Amino acid sequence: MTFFSIVKKNFKYNLNKFISYFFVNALVIGMLFMYGSLLFNSVVNKELKGTSLIETLNIALMALIIFAIVFITYTNISFLKNRDKEFGMYLTLGMTRKDLIKIVIFENLSVMILALLVGTLGGAIFGRLFYMALSKILDYINIPYELNIESFVLSAGVFILIFIGNMIFNIIYMNRVSIMSNLKASRNKEVGKSNLMIGSISLILFIIALLLLPQTLLRKLFNGNSVIIGILVFMTIVLPYFIIGSIITVFNKVIQKYTKFYNNEILILSNLSHRFKNYKNILYMLSILIAGAIYFSGTTYAMYSTSKELIDKDNPFDVAFVEKDGFNEVEESELKTLLNKKNIGIKNYSTLEFLEYALFKEENGKYMYYSDSTQIISESNYNRHMKENIDVEKGAGIYISVYNEKIITEDFGVILAALSREELDELSYSMEEYLSKEELESIIGREKLYSIEKEKLKEVRGVNFTNIIYNTNVSSGKAIIVDDDEYESLKKANIKSGNMHLLNIKNEKEIGNILDDYLLKKNNIKKEDWNNGKQILSFEEEVIRGYKPIYKQELIEDSIKYNGMMFFTTIFIGLLFIFANGIVLYYKVLSEIDEERERVKLLRRIGIENKKLRKIISKEMAITFYVPIIIGGGIACYYIYVLFSNHYIVGVVMKNVFEVLIAAIIIQTIICLVSRKKYLKEVLK
Structure with missing residues (x-):
């Protein structure tokens, strides 16, 4: 069997994995290309030259580049780790680490070239929709759709640099693989720890902090002391980490009093208890990611949608x-x-x-x-x-x-x-x-x-x-x-x-x-x-x-132009973060497919049919996928409410924020359904 025939069979066998890996890379390239076309647009540079908005766009570009680096790198690492067993098998068949490195380089190079072509083409095609949305938001600026060489250089340059960095990591990683560690990879079950007392205390303190913070900011408590405010903010951001790891344990203790319900859901609760301990770090980080995305997107959307109302309220006269x-x-x-x-x-x-x-x-x-x-x-x-x-x-x-x-x-x-x-x-x-x-x-x-x-x-x-x-x-x-x-x-x-x-x-x-x-x-x-x-x-x-x-x-007009550009920029990056949240969870649950197959075998032995198994797995995945959006979205909505609670437009603002949250939930639902379909297909086959 030749080298290329092995690569061909490997591509065919892992087609679904390669498609998801390719999709992530193409998506990031397309987003970079579209944002670059906006940043280097001649009308945008003319209208916004010398204003703080140009600085905002540049900061957003840096955030987008950092996101691209982290996201693609994470995807690359997950893609490699999900194939540990496969690499171990190749080593047992007599392949050397150099052969594995060649396979990985060839695969990644193929994905990179294809993703670069498709991502750039997709960015150019969907860029028109991108500009239509922007023109709809910015009523007083007509920004024509332009393709410029700078956007090609930006998207390709950033992606190639990320690719080179990932290739260096891949070579180091493949040089450290071993037969036994990779063949046992599916059996290495990470065991998390949870503490009922810490979880309960964290939940109580979290609720207290949520209640006290707005009252303190409005100087109804502690005379608005800045140190107290800092402590309360710290508590509302950090305590969810301890709550996530213990919430199922706390819930189990409470729900045990309702025997019938507890017995019906015991399989789900026991597996979720392990999963939440195992996923504690990643669920917390994703919750903060979602909180940031919804907070900034929701705030700028609220400022944009209330631009006229705010100006009218602060300026009762047409001319002064x-x-x-x-x-x-x-x-x-x-x-x-x-x-x-x-x-x-x-x-x-x-x-x-x-x-x-x-x-x-x-x-x-x-x-x-x-x-x-x-x-x-x-x-x-x-x-x-x-x-x-x-x-x-x-x-x-x-x-x-x-x-x-x-x-x-x-x-x-x-x-x-x-x-x-x-x-x-x-x-x-x-x-x-x-x-x-x-x-x-x-x-x-x-x-x-x-x-x-x-x-x-x-x-x-x-x-x-x-x-x-x-x-x-x-x-x-x-x-x-x-x-x-x-x-x-x-x-x-x-x-x-x-x-x-x-x-x-x-x-x-x-x-x-x-x-x-x-x-x-x-x-x-x-x-x-x-x-x-x-x-x-x-x-x-x-x-x-x-x-x-x-x-x-x-x-x-100036307010709509400024807030509209801010909103468009933050919603653009916010959507990327929400997609990233779903895709990170997608790779995380897929990494446990082998372990889940073993659990399914045990459940089948005690008489549980596929229909029941599908129901159990679907519930577990839904809860796992919605935890970051519930916690992160809740924190974001809370902080936006606190931010505007001093203002008469707080009701309008929260309505806009809930619209952003609903959009995030819809995206998360779509990714959850795609992940569930893939997961069930692999686990129950």
Whole structure:
């Protein structure tokens, strides 16, 4: 028998194993190719050049490459170990280790070439669907489908490097094989250990940590102590490892009280007890893998799907711009006339006057520097703007915020300081530590300070009085309302004041160019100063750009573009992780086929028929395959809930996350069914 005839027969005998091994390699190549075509797409690079999204895409590429290395390497190792008995047989028939190395190299080279061709072709074909999905997500960017040489180089280069590394490992591995160890490979049963007490304690502590963490984050417990938070997070991530190894043992102890059910399922429970001990490490790692995939995919999907809602909530006005320091000085009547001539359709136009004060926030009787530009609004200006009728007492204040958070904060007092930027810079050395009121008075001067005691400062959230804007010139979204007389006193002492111009309009698409041109002319500056495309600006350039109007529609488009790209990237990698989870379990259960055949023989001897055996094995596999998705998916959903529990959109977010989880369960189900079919065919034949 010639070398090639042996290889041919070997291929034929192990066809199913080679197909699954080939599929994994081709899948990774196809994914690398499609992602490379996106990363090197000319439109993507043009639209996102210089933004943080490019960095995100590059980080995702590194994660994808690491995943490819780990996944293909694991598959290669599993593929070799599943053939230990076969290699031992070849050695008994007189083949040398060099002959085995030649067979393995030839097989892997054949699979590599075929996978490279099919994976690249598949990536090119399915890449069009890939871009269609991306275009559907990114409503405001049209990304054409492009085939570029860089994506070929990326996918082929990474795969060839992985192949070379695996070949080196394979040669080392084959040089260490022995006849006896390989022939006994199927009998080497790994025995795991479990401890009922450790498992029970771990489960109790895990539940306690889950209950305490959100309450601590919301400062309802332990005053939001960061050390306690770190301990609780550590517990929720680590304790599942001990729970997985002992959960069946704990379950057995509980279920033994229900004799009929326990007796009916005793075969399944006893085998699962061994399997969970044996699989403890891999089930835990896969659970964390799934948790990461669903957490990042679910979070970015939620951010993407709620982009418009979030922007609407944080920006109750369609257009906002600040008038300050001689910029954007406009007459409301003049601007209204211009916009009405252009058929913009003004629904509401309001000008809100404010003062800017540096703010020191109280904590435990001392004050910490909080902001250099907190807005101060008079009660009459606020009432006119919001059509309300509030009355603020002298010496008191109302701290209002557009944000509507659930987090509980203790009552606090504030000290307002009328300071220029130069004075703030000079005081920077003392702003990183808590100071008493007397220390602030001695450093800044009593005449420049205005304090509101915590008993007289009321905090109100979810007030839609302005848009949230943060740039070099303005920090809006939070403000303190004070009595009119005290506002006038503050106005005399203050050196920084301005107006927020806030508009709601009907024709959002047309206003941008009209208003920009009008204000550019008023400010006597060039259009490039607002639209030069530069990401890194000098301080002076940042100041000038900060006076550009903020359009809610632009914010929505930018948010959808950014969150859409983030979502598409994470869901792409998340799906790979979910596929990897299923395929790792597929190889793990197939590695125990010989052992399972022995168990089946024993069960047949005591009269159990194939129909019953199929039912037992199917239940065992289903439980094994769904454990990572249940534990990992549960942890991911929990952490996403905790992340957004402080936010009013938590209900919408969780709905989106459950959609991602359902998709993951469907994929896991498909892989489980394929694995079960293969497993039953091999075990019951």
